[in-house]
Amino acid sequence: MHGTVANITPRCNSCTSTDVREFRGEFAVHFAGIEGLSKALVWVFPDVSLCLACGIAHFHVPDRELRVLQTGIPVDGAAVLMENDEEPYGGSPVRQDEAAGSRPSEI
Numbered sequence: 572m573h574g575t576v577a578n579i580t581p582r583c584n585s586c587t588s589t590d591v592r593e594f595r596g597e598f599a600v601h602f603a604g605i606e607g608l609s610k611a612l613v614w615v616f617p618d619v620s621l622c623l624a625c626g627i628a629h630f631h632v633p634d635r636e637l638r639v640l641q642t643g644i645p646v647d648g649a650a651v652l653m654e655n656d657e658e659p660y661g662g663s664p665v666r667q668d669e670a671a672g673s674r675p676s677e678i
Contacts, residue, residue, distance in 0.1 A: 581620065588624035595619070596630055599652075600640060613639050614650035 581591040596619040602610040617630035632640065635649040645651045 583622035583625060583627055584629070585627040586622060586625040588622055590623040592621055592623060593618055594621055596628075598630075600632070600636075602640075602643065610643050611639055611645050612652040614652065616650070 580589045582589055583591055596615070596617050598615050598617070600613045600615060601607055613636045615630070615632050615636050617632070619628050619630045621628045635646050636651075638646045639649050639651055645653060
């Protein structure tokens with residue numbers, strides 16, 4: 572007999588709790604270390620499965636943003652923030668921030 576399985580309560584893969592809920596997320600993923608400061612900041616907006624018992628969260632990174640994280644190179648259409656600074660590690664340089672879908676500020 573073939574059929575679909577319904578009404579299965581999700582369980583946490585870490586602690587096996589059934590107190591797992593779905594949320595919308597907004598994450599800025601960046602490369603680790605000081606060298607990561609000169610690489611792209613990658614934004615993802617996934618559905619997040621969160622265990623309210625232990626805090627473990629799971630989400631999927633879309634293919635375009637995943638490609639940026641794999642290569643460190645921005646991909647057309649990915650939600651990426653690149654910072655072009657005169658001084659790479661601090662100070663108060665004038666910044667030109669570019670993100671997918673953003674508009675220049677009108678001052």
